[in-house]
Amino acid sequence: MKRRAKRTTPAPKKGRLKVSPPSPSYERIRQVVLKIPRGRVMTYGDVAQAAGMPGAARQVGYAMHSLGKRVPWQRVLGRKNPRSGHSTINDPQARARQQQLLESEGVRFSASGSVDLTAFGWVPRAKRKK
DNA sequence: CATATGACGTCCT
DNA sequence: GAGGACGCCATAT
Numbered sequence: 001m002k003r004r005a006k007r008t009t010p011a012p013k014k015g016r017l018k019v020s021p022p023s024p025s026y027e028r029i030r031q032v033v034l035k036i037p038r039g040r041v042m043t044y045g046d047v048a049q050a051a052g053m054p055g056a057a058r059q060v061g062y063a064m065h066s067l068g069k070r071v072p073w074q075r076v077l078g079r080k081n082p083r084s085g086h087s088t089i090n091d092p093q094a095r096a097r098q099q100q101l102l103e104s105e106g107v108r109f110s111a112s113g114s115v116d117l118t119a120f121g122w123v124p125r126a127k128r129k130k
Numbered sequence: 131c132a133t134a135t136g137a138c139g140t141c142c143t
Numbered sequence: 144g145a146g147g148a149c150g151c152c153a154t155a156t
Contacts, residue, residue: 023154044138048152056152061137063154078138080145086137112145 026063028052032124033064036075039106040122041115043079050124061086074098075105075122082115 028051036042042050044057053059064073065086077084084098099109107120 025153045140048138053152055139057138058136058151059138059153062135063137065137066154073137076137080139084137110144114145 022066023063025051025053025059026066029060029063030067030071033071033073033076036072036122038075039120041075041077041102041107041117041120042122043077043117045079046121046123047076074101077115077117079117080114082109082113 029047032047032050033042044060045055048054048057048060051060060076061073064071064076073084082095082099082102085094099113102115103109107115109115
């Protein structure tokens with residue numbers, strides 16, 4: 001297998017005039033997150049893979065931070081804990097609010113506060129459990 | 131060009 | 144099953 005072949009900076013082709021893009025990866029990640037249907041949640045790792053950066057789950061969150069609130073990061077959760085949003089960690093209230101929001105969409109939370117990714121874990125149509 | 135940071139993942143306890 | 148520590152990768156400085 002190839003195993004990470006120069007995945008560092010895909011080099012944004014400078015066709016004629018670069019508009020200083022925030023990075024093609026960011027745009028890609030945003031599209032992936034926006035593709036998550038309502039009532040469904042996705043993990044950073046899966047988003048990273050869908051964005052073309054397997055293993056770079058951290059960067060996914062980092063990219064989202066730059067994107068701001070223009071992305072429904074509320075549907076993007078961690079694999080173990082629904083600790084989405086670095087602000088959410090500092091503000092437990094915001095975390096509870098997000099949980100309520102997801103529940104409003106139909107997502108069920110475990111007694112411990114974790115989401116059942118086995119049932120609500122969204123996967124790109126490449127694997128679509130259906 | 132090199133170093134540090136970071137909205138996570140996986141393994142171990 | 145949940146929590147803690149280390150590691151991986153891309154972006155920012």
